[in-house]
Structure formats: C-alpha cells, structure tokens
Amino acid sequence: MIDWLQEDLAPYFPKIETAQREPNGLLAAGGLLSPAWLTTAYRRGIFPWYDDDSPILWWSPAPRMVLKAKHFHLGRTVRKLMRKSDVKISCDLAFSEVIYQCAQPRDEEEGTWITEEMEQAYIRLNANGISHSVECWNPDGELIGGLYGLQINKVFFGESMFSRASNSSKLVFAYFAEFLFSCGITMIDCQMHSDHMAQFGASEIKRAEFEELLDYATNATLKINYPTFLTK
Helix, strand or coil: CCCEEEECCCCCCCCCHHHHCCCEEEEECCCCCCHHHHHHHHCCCCCCCCCCCCCEEEECCCEEEEHHHHCCCEEEEEEHHHHCCCCEEECCCCHHHHHHHCCCCCCCCCCCCCCCCHHHHHHHHHCCCCEEEEEEECCCCEEEEEEEEECCCCEEEEEEECCCCCHHHHHHHHHHHHHHHCCCEEEEEEEEHHHHHCCCCCCEEEHHHHHHHHHHHHHCCCCCCCCCCCCC
C-alpha cells in the first residue's frame, strides 16, 4: 500500500526509501499540483507522473539517472552540429507551447502522462520563475524542439523534451546544459535511464548517493539570470 496525501494539509511526503520496487519508485497518491506541493516534492527527489484515468501519483525511482557537472561532455558530433547549425536557442520565450508539444503522444504511444492539469501546474511554476523552457527555432522562426524543467538552487530537474526536426532536441540540451553548468549547477536530474542523456555523460546512481547530492544542491543557494537567447 502507498500513502494517500491529504489535499487540506501542508505538503508532506513519506520517506523516499519507502517507494515501491515494482513499479519502480511509486511512493504516494493524492495531494495537489500547487507550487508549494511541487517544490516540496522536487526538493525531496519526488515528481508527479500519472494519466487522466488515475489520481496524482508521486514517484522516486532508484537507481536515478543524473548528469553531474564533472561528467558533462559534448562529443565531437554534437560540437560539429553546434558549429554548423543555424538554429536559435532561447529560454522562456514559449513555455506554454513547449509543454504542449511535449504532451503530444509520440509515434509509438497512444496517450501522454502530461495531462492538462500538469500543463497548467508547470505554467504556474514558470510564472513564478521556478520552471523554465528552452526552445529551438529554425531560420524561418518555427519552433522545432524544446525542453522544460525546474531549477531549485544548484539542481535542474529535467522533465520532458520534444523534437520536430533532426537533432533539435540534441542541440537544445547541449546548449542549455553547457549554460547551466557554467552558472554553477552541479547536477541535472534526468530521472530515468535514457541513451539520449547518456551520450552527454549522465549515468545511474544509487538512491543514497542521489539523496546526498540532492540535499547539497537544493540547499546551496544559486540565482541564475536566464538569457533570452543562448545562441548569437
């Protein structure tokens, strides 16, 4: 059994060590998607993931896929793309459109975990300067890729990305990760394993190490001024 979180109480979560092994990381249900609940959750390494047919479900899987600043690297192919590409990479110019595009079902999927309720919750976080989007624009000014997530002090919690053109999501992440680490971010939380993140140096770590890194990163104050454009 998992805990049911009461909406009329202050945000609270059980210890993440109590998360289920199967399905991996399922921790609790209920609660709200208000800024207070979401920031409390992310500080604890917990995130919402559910669909329209279920209540709000909260997860904290282990092992955890993370990209540490000291392990970040840009491969030769990515650097070549960055030199030759004529796209523009921006920050927070089209948050609503980015999360909408991320919510669209992939070719092999029928549904989406980014519900309308989730979209509105992260849009509110963006209005409060907590969540951020990164956009990729082609020379014609069309949005062809992007990602969004949350920054809490020295950690960025990646949530989702989309791509409408070859290499657009790769370029978005390359420019943005380079920017974040140059500003003092120590870790990007990628949540679950993906080959896309592994090519930049991300790897899976045990829960105990993740908690230690998370505790430091979320309590070490860092203010980032996000530029309108990451490219010239």
